[in-house]
Amino acid sequence: MKKTITILTMLFFVSGIIIFEACNKKDVVQPAQTTPLSIPIPPGFPAIQNFFVNNPITQEGFDLGKKLFYDGRLSVDGNFPCASCHQQFAAFATFDHNLSHGFGDQFTTRNAPGLANLAWYKEFHWDGGINHLEVQPLAPITAPNEMAETIENVVRKLKADATYQEMFRKAFASNEITSQQMLRALAQFMGMMVSANSKYDRVKAGKETFTAAEQRGYQLFSQKCSTCHQEPLFTDQSYRNTGLPIDNVLKDMGRMRITKKSEDSIKFKVPTLRNVYLTAPYGHDGRFYSIGAVIDHYRSGVINGPTTDPLLKNKLSIDDFEKADLLIFLRTLTDTSFVNDKRFAQN
Amino acid sequence: MKKLLVLIAIPFILFSCNKDNSSETNLAPLKVSFELEAFGAPIDTTVLYTNNSGEKFKVTAFKFYVSLIEAANSSTNSRSAESESYHLVDLADPASQHFTVNLKNGVYDQFNFIVGVDSVRNVSGAQSGALDPAKGMFWTWNTGYIFAKLEGKSPSSSAPFQMFTYHIGGFKTGENAIRTISLPAQFQVGKTNELVINADLQRWFDGVNTLSIASKPTIMSPGGMALQVADNYATMFNVNKIVNP
Numbered sequence: 001m002k003k004t005i006t007i008l009t010m011l012f013f014v015s016g017i018i019i020f021e022a023c024n025k026k027d028v029v030q031p032a033q034t035t036p037l038s039i040p041i042p043p044g045f046p047a048i049q050n051f052f053v054n055n056p057i058t059q060e061g062f063d064l065g066k067k068l069f070y071d072g073r074l075s076v077d078g079n080f081p082c083a084s085c086h087q088q089f090a091a092f093a094t095f096d097h098n099l100s101h102g103f104g105d106q107f108t109t110r111n112a113p114g115l116a117n118l119a120w121y122k123e124f125h126w127d128g129g130i131n132h133l134e135v136q137p138l139a140p141i142t143a144p145n146e147m148a149e150t151i152e153n154v155v156r157k158l159k160a161d162a163t164y165q166e167m168f169r170k171a172f173a174s175n176e177i178t179s180q181q182m183l184r185a186l187a188q189f190m191g192m193m194v195s196a197n198s199k200y201d202r203v204k205a206g207k208e209t210f211t212a213a214e215q216r217g218y219q220l221f222s223q224k225c226s227t228c229h230q231e232p233l234f235t236d237q238s239y240r241n242t243g244l245p246i247d248n249v250l251k252d253m254g255r256m257r258i259t260k261k262s263e264d265s266i267k268f269k270v271p272t273l274r275n276v277y278l279t280a281p282y283g284h285d286g287r288f289y290s291i292g293a294v295i296d297h298y299r300s301g302v303i304n305g306p307t308t309d310p311l312l313k314n315k316l317s318i319d320d321f322e323k324a325d326l327l328i329f330l331r332t333l334t335d336t337s338f339v340n341d342k343r344f345a346q347n
Numbered sequence: 348m349k350k351l352l353v354l355i356a357i358p359f360i361l362f363s364c365n366k367d368n369s370s371e372t373n374l375a376p377l378k379v380s381f382e383l384e385a386f387g388a389p390i391d392t393t394v395l396y397t398n399n400s401g402e403k404f405k406v407t408a409f410k411f412y413v414s415l416i417e418a419a420n421s422s423t424n425s426r427s428a429e430s431e432s433y434h435l436v437d438l439a440d441p442a443s444q445h446f447t448v449n450l451k452n453g454v455y456d457q458f459n460f461i462v463g464v465d466s467v468r469n470v471s472g473a474q475s476g477a478l479d480p481a482k483g484m485f486w487t488w489n490t491g492y493i494f495a496k497l498e499g500k501s502p503s504s505s506a507p508f509q510m511f512t513y514h515i516g517g518f519k520t521g522e523n524a525i526r527t528i529s530l531p532a533q534f535q536v537g538k539t540n541e542l543v544i545n546a547d548l549q550r551w552f553d554g555v556n557t558l559s560i561a562s563k564p565t566i567m568s569p570g571g572m573a574l575q576v577a578d579n580y581a582t583m584f585n586v587n588k589i590v591n592p
Binding site: 051125183 | 473
């Protein structure tokens, strides 16, 4: 009897293995070996959004995403890769441009934001119109004043390229190249861009200390700025009207274009202040060429309208000494290791 | 000893192939066809039609999503839904007007679907297949699918090139243009070969609401008029033929 049990137990496993193997014999490409990566969560950061539930990050997907990010072929004439408006040395904003430039000598209508810590963002764009990191690149790729291309054409170009065929196969274990895979690879690359190694972060971790001026600036920041520019992302991701007079050419209604609600008129997303010293100019349309000019706007320029933020209606009282301290503190938000990180640089 | 033999059977059950679910759950194929019509006849893009507002127009593009297809029996309450059920029916692509759905064997008296894309797929990132954004049915600046498109030309239109452009979509509260269609139809999955459904675009203009090209030649964002047009085209479907052997 014991023998029978042993034999039957063996049969149990063997038959299982045979059937299991049989099931695997489908017409799919054998999944190539992938190396899993994960987004590092800096101390004090909340959990990331659920962007990667169906899109596990791998080294191969990240590498593919990086190649796509720096490839001009994603644009109609080959001149406008994502990186043309998102430059690493400018913390992935556009250096020295109020409105970024697109195909055919055209301006876009807004200032290109820096790219960092995107895995923590609920929505994208100054008006929050984009609800998922994967679908964000569709906007610049197809906008006629940005990359001016069609998704169909981009995929066609990728399919015709032997290097891409190999990289897509490695990243997604499939011989087919689809827009979904392209967008997921881009999301993997952008999601990995975490910036949290500024002096501010090192002070918070107890590794360094603020100077007296930085400390005064931080205290002032905590009193006057941090409700909207909430730590650790330095934005509360809300939409607010900061009392900017409307530009009569752009006529940008901000959040209202998305929600169609009058209470959202000329509201824009609170931008992060991480790497703020690298991302000039400032404001949704880049109208401020220095951080000092932004602070001056809050001190004396705020225009009161029906949707002006209650926190700014009475302007901010910041004297010149405080302004200097604030500027010194904001300098501690620069993460030089991020802008020099070879992982995010063009190969 | 009998108990032991059962042990051998267990792995067969545990490891049985998932792909082969047609035999397990009694799924059978049912062909579904959409006949795209205008004023009771197949759409002809060279014909000048006239809507009830007296506006003459020609059609250049007409397409819509048929999703979450389900067969239902109202007396037994049994239901069978197609998995991964997203189909883009396109006037310009005759092949898209016929497709096969796999549903549970049984007798049904309702054929249900939504026109559009459920909210989950509007908020879950990049999709594939019929939902590939390369199909041109996706708003890139305000994330969400265009559920249905009707484009053409009309002397009544004040837009450039006398175009009229109706891109209807929207899934958020207050802007929800998803419309559930429930068509009475006696059919039997496993026996019925084909369901033929008419979709007459006249209903876009002359449905429960009146859409005048002159007063509204362009709709390209969710909310407002888009909801009225969705109410209109929700009435454009009829089961025309049930083909049995």
